[in-house]
Amino acid sequence: MNFLFxxxxxxSAAFRIKACTSVRYYAxxxxxxxxxxxxxxxxxxxxxxxxxxxxxxxxxxxxxxxxGILANHVPSIEQLKPGIVEILENPTTIKRYFASGGFAxxxxxxxxxxxxxxxxxxxxxxxxxxxxxxxxxxxIASTASTEEEKAEARIEVEVYEALQSALSK
Amino acid sequence: MAFxxxxxxxTYLKYTQICARAVRNALKEEQRLIAQKRDxxxxxxxKWENGKQGELKPIVPQQHS
Numbered sequence: 054m055n056f057l058f059x060x061x062x063x064x065s066a067a068f069r070i071k072a073c074t075s076v077r078y079y080a081x082x083x084x085x086x087x088x089x090x091x092x093x094x095x096x097x098x099x100x101x102x103x104x105x106x107x108x109x110x111x112x113x114x115x116x117x118x119x120x121g122i123l124a125n126h127v128p129s130i131e132q133l134k135p136g137i138v139e140i141l142e143n144p145t146t147i148k149r150y151f152a153s154g155g156f157a158x159x160x161x162x163x164x165x166x167x168x169x170x171x172x173x174x175x176x177x178x179x180x181x182x183x184x185x186x187x188x189x190x191x192x193i194a195s196t197a198s199t200e201e202e203k204a205e206a207r208i209e210v211e212v213y214e215a216l217q218s219a220l221s222k
Numbered sequence: 223m224a225f226x227x228x229x230x231x232x233t234y235l236k237y238t239q240i241c242a243r244a245v246r247n248a249l250k251e252e253q254r255l256i257a258q259k260r261d262x263x264x265x266x267x268x269k270w271e272n273g274k275q276g277e278l279k280p281i282v283p284q285q286h287s
Contacts, residue, residue: 208227
């Protein structure tokens with residue numbers, strides 16, 4: 054019994070050492086020699102906005118929080134909230150899109166794939182339409198009879214509020 | 223608040239659909255008219271028999287319960 058316990062202990066100690074060597078560090082610790090430019094693909098079901106274009110930085114609103122992505126970022130998959138996708142093509146050219154939600158895949162080779170259902174440049178939105186739709190959604194959220202209708206209206210409220218704050222920046 | 227729709231029985235696909243529709247409805251008139259054509263999508267099917275196309279039937283989406 055004692056022997057068995059010792060073997061288990063040795064095994065777990067060995068495992069701990071092994072686990073320590075495979076710990077992953079922050080993005081700036083990624084292997085050097087990769088491209089220092091981020092390659093972005095930004096696609097909608099009906100349109101390709103960027104196809105493997107070299108950009109400097111992309112800022113997204115993920116469900117885990119807002120994040121900025123540079124080249125050599127740690128690989129990750131992020132779910133997008135309805136919010137701004139900000140693309141810094143170079144230090145002077147910044148493009149802002151409002152995406153309805155989707156996914157961003159940060160690949161190990163400094164490429165970034167963003168998929169969304171709808172995304173439009175901020176200037177395509179009408180503040181007037183947002184205001185009326187927000188008021189309507191808020192009314193439905195508080196007066197709807199079924200829980201599902203209320204939930205739908207609350208999602209819409211969230212989208213319009215995100216749009217409002219995006220346009221007020 | 224972020225995922226409260228899940229408890230109301232709304233799936234992720236339905237959620238993104240609602241978000242996309244809301245975004246389309248917030249556009250300026252000109253862009254909205256183009257975008258809204260993407261809102262309604264449908265499928266029609268026809269059975270082919272002996273090289274002839276049968277009756278073309280639309281698939282009516284099931285009511286989400």
